Amino acid sequence: MATLETTETPGEGAGDGVRRRDFINLAAVSFAGVGAATVLLPLINQMNPSADVLALASIEVDLSAIKEGQAIKTIFRKQPLFVRHLTAAEIAAADKVDPSSLRDPQTLEQRTVDGKKQWLITMGVCTHLGCVPLGAGEGEIKGEFGGYFCPCHGSSYDTAARIRKGPAPKNLEVPKYAFKSDTVVQVG
Amino acid sequence: MSFPWANHYAPKHPLMKWIDDRLPLPRLVYNAVGAGYPVPRNLNYFWNFGVLSGAALAIQIVTGIVLAMHYAANGLVAFDSVEHIMRDVNSGWMLRYAHANGASFFFIVVYLHIFRGLFYGSYKAPREMVWLLGLVIFLLMMATAFMGYVLPWGQMSFWGAKVITGLFGAIPVVGTPIQTWLLGGFAPDNAALNRFFSLHYLLPFVIAGVIILHIWALHIPGSSNPTGIDVKGPQDTVPFHPYYTAKDGFGLGVFLILYCAVLFFAPNAMGHPDNYIAANPLSTPAHIVPEWYFWPFYAILRAFTVDFILPAKLWGVIAMFGSIILLFFLPWLDKSPVRSGNYRPAFKKFFWLLVIDVLILGYCGGSPAEEPYVMISQLAAAYYFAHFLIILPIVSRMERPLPLPNSITEAVLEKHGNAAA
Amino acid sequence: MVRPIAFLAGLGFVFVLLFSLVTGAVAYISEPPAKTAEHEFHLHPKEVSFASDGPLGKFDRQQLQRGFQVYKEVCSACHSLHQVAFRDLKDLGFTDAEVKAIAKNWATEVPSINPETGEPATRKGTPADKIPAPYANEVAARAANNNALPPDLSLMAKARHDGGAYIYSLLTGYQDQPAELLKHFPDAKTPASLHYNPYFANLNLAMPPPLAADGQVTYADGTKSTVDQMAKDVSAFLIWTAEPKLEKRHATGIAVLGFLLIATILAYLSYRNIWAGIKH
Numbered sequence: 001m002a003t004l005e006t007t008e009t010p011g012e013g014a015g016d017g018v019r020r021r022d023f024i025n026l027a028a029v030s031f032a033g034v035g036a037a038t039v040l041l042p043l044i045n046q047m048n049p050s051a052d053v054l055a056l057a058s059i060e061v062d063l064s065a066i067k068e069g070q071a072i073k074t075i076f077r078k079q080p081l082f083v084r085h086l087t088a089a090e091i092a093a094a095d096k097v098d099p100s101s102l103r104d105p106q107t108l109e110q111r112t113v114d115g116k117k118q119w120l121i122t123m124g125v126c127t128h129l130g131c132v133p134l135g136a137g138e139g140e141i142k143g144e145f146g147g148y149f150c151p152c153h154g155s156s157y158d159t160a161a162r163i164r165k166g167p168a169p170k171n172l173e174v175p176k177y178a179f180k181s182d183t184v185v186q187v188g
Numbered sequence: 189m190s191f192p193w194a195n196h197y198a199p200k201h202p203l204m205k206w207i208d209d210r211l212p213l214p215r216l217v218y219n220a221v222g223a224g225y226p227v228p229r230n231l232n233y234f235w236n237f238g239v240l241s242g243a244a245l246a247i248q249i250v251t252g253i254v255l256a257m258h259y260a261a262n263g264l265v266a267f268d269s270v271e272h273i274m275r276d277v278n279s280g281w282m283l284r285y286a287h288a289n290g291a292s293f294f295f296i297v298v299y300l301h302i303f304r305g306l307f308y309g310s311y312k313a314p315r316e317m318v319w320l321l322g323l324v325i326f327l328l329m330m331a332t333a334f335m336g337y338v339l340p341w342g343q344m345s346f347w348g349a350k351v352i353t354g355l356f357g358a359i360p361v362v363g364t365p366i367q368t369w370l371l372g373g374f375a376p377d378n379a380a381l382n383r384f385f386s387l388h389y390l391l392p393f394v395i396a397g398v399i400i401l402h403i404w405a406l407h408i409p410g411s412s413n414p415t416g417i418d419v420k421g422p423q424d425t426v427p428f429h430p431y432y433t434a435k436d437g438f439g440l441g442v443f444l445i446l447y448c449a450v451l452f453f454a455p456n457a458m459g460h461p462d463n464y465i466a467a468n469p470l471s472t473p474a475h476i477v478p479e480w481y482f483w484p485f486y487a488i489l490r491a492f493t494v495d496f497i498l499p500a501k502l503w504g505v506i507a508m509f510g511s512i513i514l515l516f517f518l519p520w521l522d523k524s525p526v527r528s529g530n531y532r533p534a535f536k537k538f539f540w541l542l543v544i545d546v547l548i549l550g551y552c553g554g555s556p557a558e559e560p561y562v563m564i565s566q567l568a569a570a571y572y573f574a575h576f577l578i579i580l581p582i583v584s585r586m587e588r589p590l591p592l593p594n595s596i597t598e599a600v601l602e603k604h605g606n607a608a609a
Numbered sequence: 610m611v612r613p614i615a616f617l618a619g620l621g622f623v624f625v626l627l628f629s630l631v632t633g634a635v636a637y638i639s640e641p642p643a644k645t646a647e648h649e650f651h652l653h654p655k656e657v658s659f660a661s662d663g664p665l666g667k668f669d670r671q672q673l674q675r676g677f678q679v680y681k682e683v684c685s686a687c688h689s690l691h692q693v694a695f696r697d698l699k700d701l702g703f704t705d706a707e708v709k710a711i712a713k714n715w716a717t718e719v720p721s722i723n724p725e726t727g728e729p730a731t732r733k734g735t736p737a738d739k740i741p742a743p744y745a746n747e748v749a750a751r752a753a754n755n756n757a758l759p760p761d762l763s764l765m766a767k768a769r770h771d772g773g774a775y776i777y778s779l780l781t782g783y784q785d786q787p788a789e790l791l792k793h794f795p796d797a798k799t800p801a802s803l804h805y806n807p808y809f810a811n812l813n814l815a816m817p818p819p820l821a822a823d824g825q826v827t828y829a830d831g832t833k834s835t836v837d838q839m840a841k842d843v844s845a846f847l848i849w850t851a852e853p854k855l856e857k858r859h860a861t862g863i864a865v866l867g868f869l870l871i872a873t874i875l876a877y878l879s880y881r882n883i884w885a886g887i888k889h
Binding site: 229230231268271274275281282285426430431434435437438440441442444445448449451452453455456461462464465466474491492493494496500503507510514517520521523558559562563566567569570573574576577578581600601604 | 619
């Protein structure tokens with residue numbers, strides 16, 4: 001009699017055979033799973049910044065034209081960067097404050113480079129919701145603490161760009177930077 | 189859906205039961221591509237290409253969506269944005285090569301799927317609707333592929349757009365206005381590039397929708413099989429899962445090996461070097477050809493060289509579209525009650541002649557428009573039309589088919605050499 | 610109804626095609642198409658091998674640096690390398706400082722705007738910049754080159770069949786027009802402003818031989834700079850500019866294929882397993 005199904009002959013080793021077969025199916029499915037998961041990596045990674053964007057992640061700023069009391073706005077990672085040349089009065093005002101009384105306790109020394117206390121370099125991005133604070137441009141209001149003032153929700157920063165009043169939780173971010181010479185700073 | 193002995197969905201896990209009671213999606217999947225779909229047990233490897241076509245579409249949609257995150261559809265920057273993907277975007281080169289070669293492999297598996305259908309008579313009653321929907325998918329694929337090829341805005345992109353929209357210019361009276369309307373200008377430019385991008389993004393999802401209809405229509409009569417005879421009872425079928433999911437898994441592995449071999453080691457072999465030159469409206473490439481999957485149709489287009497009542501250009505356009513349109517009538521042109529080519533000796537010979545004919549057309553379509561290629565493509569195009577419009581209807585009437593097995597089971601047992609005699 | 614109409618349509622197509630065929634054949638016999646000089650004398654690229662060839666090919670970084678030197682000292686006078694940024698040169702084995710110096714000292718400066726006046730100006734290159742083009746625009750390029758446009762070279766190795774060998778052949782293929790050619794095609798004499806080169810599609814090239822003499826470039830690594838060596842090096846460099854991710858592609862490909870091979874074997878075993886005992 002012809003049949004379609006050849007039944008497994010029960011006997012020695014049949015149990016082992018079944019187990020080996022299950023193992024192969026499991027291995028095949030696992031391999032497919034690992035493969036599919038690996039394919040996800042490039043699909044996710046492609047959304048990270050591309051090489052040309054990263055290449056612009058470091059800029060050099062020439063400080064020679066910024067006079068005492070002035071500030072410039074430049075662009076770092078497609079965001080505003082404030083470079084401010086503090087006056088002696090502004091430095092004194094910042095130093096006068098007791099850091100422990102601040103929402104985000106930091107001294108001006110901690111926010112500048114040793115021996116270059118007059119150069120305050122911060123991101124121009126309010127730590128509340130990301131607006132650009134006023135105060136870097138000539139004639140812009142600097143808020144009641146003489147630093148920066150964010151018009152969106154009224155955060156006021158002092159002359160060390162520390163948050164003093166308003167909803168912002170943190171001081172303006174100080175990016176990583178280093179002086180290449182007395183007048184050139186590399187940011188990023 | 190199809191056979192009374194199909195397995196019924198019984199949720200194993202309470203969560204599945206909870207979902208199934210409220211939205212019978214698990215049931216739908218189970219009945220469509222799970223253990224609830226009985227499939228003839230005797231399918232050969234040619235039946236893998238349906239699933240592979242679906243896999244190719246999935247690859248194209250996934251890679252396409254991520255490429256669209258970096259591509260810029262503007263004539264000034266499109267070419268450079270593709271190079272940006274190739275050089276600067278993380279894994280961008282892999283994604284772009286995957287998409288470009290994915291298109292070629294999509295056509296390879298779809299062509300095999302179509303020729304499978306042609307040989308085994310899958311277009312015949314009661315599966316005409318499956319065939320017609322398949323042809324709709326094919327037309328949508330061709331439109332999508334053509335518009336996708338325009339996007340890199342290289343020389344072949346630009347001139348391909350110009351030549352293909354120029355085909356519409358062959359239509360009497362309204363031709364030129366239609367061409368201008370399609371392009372949104374007098375030559376391909378930003379307007380054309382943007383609308384092609386928009387439609388190139390849209391159409392794959394339309395294709396996915398028609399594929400659902402294609403599979404739905406297939407599940408009404410159930411899958412065909414190499415003998416072409418109907419399923420008679422439970423002994424003729426096995427459940428789709430795990431039997432054909434396992435077989436398709438293996439097929440997918442082989443497909444991916446071939447695809448990745450090309451993707452990583454010959455990614456430009458199926459493309460044209462001229463498309464690495466930015467589009468230049470003032471200079472036509474010396475030898476302008478479409479992508480390889482359009483070559484047979486391109487050969488038919490160019491085969492008409494003489495004005496006969498109608499201008500040669502119009503003949504070419506009619507014939508090129510006609511060569512696909514006629515496939516819609518195939519179920520009514522071939523009236524032989526026998527489906528499978530295995531039992532049709534005369535049909536089988538003509539079928540292989542058609543395969544060779546289409547390969548020749550493809551070769552001529554990819555060659556320069558000079559002799560002897562033009563004459564060969566004229567002969568080959570003549571056979572193409574004769575095959576479907578003249579030979580098939582006659583053969584289906586005259587031919588004496590071989591005796592068919594009584595059932596799929598009988599055919600299977602016979603193959604294994606122990607038929608119950 | 611379908612079949613009679615189809616029959617007539619089929620006859621129609623076949624008739625017009627055969628009519629076209631006969632007309633074409635008669636024309637071909639009575640007036641055979643004239644042979645052209647391009648058809649008879651154009652040559653396929655020479656056989657030449659590069660380290661990057663083959664599925665396991667890797668770039669020869671020393672060679673790429675030499676090729677870059679040839680580009681910089683010879684080609685860059687007329688040809689742009691629009692898609693390549695200075696930062697990409699780190700791939701050739703240059704350090705950050707070297708790349709910075711190359712960018713800063715590049716013969717052409719990067720177009721910019723005078724921050725005081727807003728007038729167009731130029732500035733020194735930085736690693737983030739694309740390599741600046743020698744000409745401001747196409748009109749300037751044509752004006753300086755007798756109305757011929759020196760093409761961008763970034764993708765040249767992919768924009769021609771067998772691109773690397775093509776560039777090498779073109780650079781080493783300049784020669785006098787063969788007497789044989791002039792005998793058969795007297796009209797095809799190379800015009801005075803062009804240069805005969807059988808590896809160029811239409812045989813006559815506006816570019817004068819760029820690599821004219823041995824020693825034209827003094828290689829930093831001491832390699833003898835014959836014309837052949839320089840041509841090979843710059844071809845290798847242009848293969849890199851066209852496909853900078855080639856090595857990564859090869860390495861990824863080997864890993865992917867290895868994985869797929871094992872996965873497919875497992876899938877096959879699993880398939881046989883599941884079908885064991887089921888005749889089909």
